[in-house]
Amino acid sequence: xxxxxxxxxxxxxxxxxxxxxxxxxxxxxxxxxxxxxxxxxxxxxxxxxxxxxxxxxxxxxxxxxxxxxxxxxxxxxxxxxxxxxxxxxxxxxxxxxxxxxxxxxxxxxxxxxxxxxxxxxxxxxxxxxxxxxxxxxxxxxxxxxxxxxxxxxxxxxxxxxxxxxxxxxxxxxxxxxxxxxxxxxxxxxxxxxxxxxxxxxxxxxxxxxxxxxxxxxxxxxxxxxx
Amino acid sequence: xxxxxxxxxxxxxxxxxxxxxxxxxxxxxxxxxxxxxxxxxxxxxxxxxxxxxxxxxxxxxxxxxxxxxxxxxxxxxxxxxxxxxxxxxxxxxxxxxxxxxxxxxxxxxxxxxxxxxxxxxxxxxxxxxxxxxxxxxxxxxxxxxxxxxxxxxxxxxxxxxxxxxxxxxxxxxxxxxxxxxxxxxxxxxxxxxxxxxxxxxxxxxxxxxxxxxxxxxxxxxxxxxxxxxxxxxxxxxxxxxxxxxxxxxxxxxxxxxxxxxxxxxxxxxxxxxxxxxxxxxxxxxxxxxxxxxxxxxxxxxxxxxxxxxxxxxxxxxxxxxxxxxxxxxxxxxxxxxxxxxxxxxxxxxxxxxxxxxxxxxxxxxxxxxxxxxxxxxxxxxxxxxxxxxxxxxxxxxxxxxxxxxxxxxxxxxx
Numbered sequence: 001x002x003x004x005x006x007x008x009x010x011x012x013x014x015x016x017x018x019x020x021x022x023x024x025x026x027x028x029x030x031x032x033x034x035x036x037x038x039x040x041x042x043x044x045x046x047x048x049x050x051x052x053x054x055x056x057x058x059x060x061x062x063x064x065x066x067x068x069x070x071x072x073x074x075x076x077x078x079x080x081x082x083x084x085x086x087x088x089x090x091x092x093x094x095x096x097x098x099x100x101x102x103x104x105x106x107x108x109x110x111x112x113x114x115x116x117x118x119x120x121x122x123x124x125x126x127x128x129x130x131x132x133x134x135x136x137x138x139x140x141x142x143x144x145x146x147x148x149x150x151x152x153x154x155x156x157x158x159x160x161x162x163x164x165x166x167x168x169x170x171x172x173x174x175x176x177x178x179x180x181x182x183x184x185x186x187x188x189x190x191x192x193x194x195x196x197x198x199x200x201x202x203x204x205x206x207x208x209x210x211x212x213x214x215x216x217x218x219x220x221x222x223x224x225x226x
Numbered sequence: 227x228x229x230x231x232x233x234x235x236x237x238x239x240x241x242x243x244x245x246x247x248x249x250x251x252x253x254x255x256x257x258x259x260x261x262x263x264x265x266x267x268x269x270x271x272x273x274x275x276x277x278x279x280x281x282x283x284x285x286x287x288x289x290x291x292x293x294x295x296x297x298x299x300x301x302x303x304x305x306x307x308x309x310x311x312x313x314x315x316x317x318x319x320x321x322x323x324x325x326x327x328x329x330x331x332x333x334x335x336x337x338x339x340x341x342x343x344x345x346x347x348x349x350x351x352x353x354x355x356x357x358x359x360x361x362x363x364x365x366x367x368x369x370x371x372x373x374x375x376x377x378x379x380x381x382x383x384x385x386x387x388x389x390x391x392x393x394x395x396x397x398x399x400x401x402x403x404x405x406x407x408x409x410x411x412x413x414x415x416x417x418x419x420x421x422x423x424x425x426x427x428x429x430x431x432x433x434x435x436x437x438x439x440x441x442x443x444x445x446x447x448x449x450x451x452x453x454x455x456x457x458x459x460x461x462x463x464x465x466x467x468x469x470x471x472x473x474x475x476x477x478x479x480x481x482x483x484x485x486x487x488x489x490x491x492x493x494x495x496x497x498x499x500x501x502x503x504x505x506x507x508x509x510x511x512x513x514x515x516x517x518x519x520x521x522x523x524x525x526x527x528x529x530x531x532x533x534x535x536x537x538x539x540x541x542x543x544x545x546x547x548x549x550x551x552x553x554x555x556x557x558x559x560x561x562x563x564x565x566x567x568x569x570x571x572x573x574x575x576x577x578x579x580x581x582x583x584x585x586x587x588x589x590x591x592x593x594x595x596x597x598x599x600x601x602x603x604x605x606x607x608x609x610x611x612x613x614x615x616x617x618x619x620x621x622x623x624x625x626x627x628x629x630x631x632x633x634x635x636x637x638x639x640x
Binding site: 052054086106111 | 249633634
């Protein structure tokens with residue numbers, strides 16, 4: 001369970017304060033397939049980053065399974081991200097000097113998974129996203145869609161409970177985007193992985209079972225669908 | 227710290243670092259070239275400087291000084307024929323099995339005036355045992371015309387420069403006038419047996435070498451000498467030899483090393499070393515800024531990538547380790563190329579650097595006209611270690627800057 005309790009986030013640039021989030025409270029339960037929607041500047045990426053322990057709130061608390069993330073130091077947060085969270089960013093997600101397989105294996109290496117096990121799982125996950133034959137290619141040798149699929153593979157290979165995806169389809173054509181979302185939907189259904197998106201892609205919003213709309217740093221609506 | 231050290235043992239830390247080194251070929255080439263030229267140039271400069279120092283000291287030792295000299299009490303304050311050494315007492319010590327002693331020779335010294343029919347020059351009259359002298363100095367080998375004394379009495383060996391000033395040649399006679407031990411002026415004619423050349427202008431222009439027996443008779447010495455010159459088996463044994471001789475000879479005798487006898491030479495050696503290290507330091511500082519600048523640029527360009535690594539769970543310690551290893555690999559390449567340039571350069575200059583265009587001025591300082599670069603044993607390791615440490619320190623700043631960046635800011639970076 002992910003919880004944001006009365007979160008405020010203020011950025012300061014050259015003495016000018018900008019409130020990105022204003023007293024947001026939101027709980028995301030295990031197994032959800034939720035989209036944070038809203039126009040640019042509404043605070044959806046900021047909220048996603050706070051849920052992912054990539055940033056700290058100015059006020060309020062972020063709880064992950066009841067643990068207050070504000071009480072953890074940088075190393076403990078890294079451990080927590082490694083154990084429980086997967087990330088897919090908008091673009092340039094991968095480490096350019098590593099092949100697709102190495103990118104996917106890297107998270108498992110950080111987790112201390114034995115080499116043989118890493119190889120086996122990496123190949124299985126790349127196969128799952130339809131890239132088994134691209135395993136030894138480096139990111140620059142792959143298309144944007146292929147790179148995003150590797151990023152999804154990397155995000156799920158360590159079997160995280162929650163995957164946070166920031167505009168994952170923003171740079172993809174509609175066919176590739178649909179393919180990618182299909183993969184994520186299947187994982188959500190079959191493996192119970194929680195997906196939380198920040199997006200303004202109508203395709204993602206249509207597929208989401210819950211849509212939380214943000215406007216000017218506040219929750220404007222919270223719609224659940226069956 | 228634990229994570230940092232653990233990361234160093236993980237092969238993928240090194241694999242990523244090596245791949246990052248070759249990621250931007252042009253930048254890597256520039257840094258490697260800069261380090262290589264800096265280090266290579268430094269090693270060659272070090273070798274030339276060290277070679278010159280070694281040769282200066284060697285020339286001084288081999289041409290005249292020896293490693294150690296023994297004089298009677300009071301010589302340092304007032305060198306002259308008034309201060310004499312009994313030959314026998316010291317000779318016994320030297321003929322005993324003295325550790326580190328290669329050879330020794332007795333000398334008598336006196337200031338005087340050398341005259342020919344066409345000129346006169348103030349000189350030092352040095353009376354020597356030709357056979358023994360040949361074991362302690364290069365005088366015998368430096369004779370370029372005539373003979374190294376040869377048979378018979380009243381023969382002199384003088385420098386080519388002195389011969390020119392006196393307008394004499396081999397076979398001509400010169401007269402040396404000096405004061406004997408009784409304080410009376412004495413003069414004696416010597417036939418020039420041979421002419422020698424020396425890189426020491428003073429020695430070649432103002433010294434008359436005669437046989438020990440001729441000197442003793444002329445100056446009124448009995449079985450006495452002015453000094454004993456000692457040569458150590460190795461340069462580094464000189465200090466120990468001096469101490470050993472001092473402890474075995476009679477109290478009051480002045481036993482001095484070449485560094486005491488030629489404090490100016492020692493000062494020059496020290497000053498040159500200090501100047502050299504100032505230059506080395508300047509090169510290293512320039513190199514450190516170069517490395518830091520490149521790494522900073524490299525880290526800045528990869529801010530987003532570092533953010534992603536952090537987001538997927540890479541701990542700060544491992545991130546720092548990866549960047550440090552990258553810097554170390556980059557520097558190691560530069561160091562390897564620098565060593566090749568340095569050792570290659572020294573090898574190429576093995577025949578010596580000809581300074582004969584300036585040798586007139588240089589030889590008066592005891593500097594050889596041809597400098598043979600020598601890399602001091604093991605000292606080349608110092609700049610190598612300093613280069614690697616510099617790289618580590620220079621990369622710490624951008625590495626720490628990278629881990630301090632909030633992942634959220636880093637992944638937003640374009």
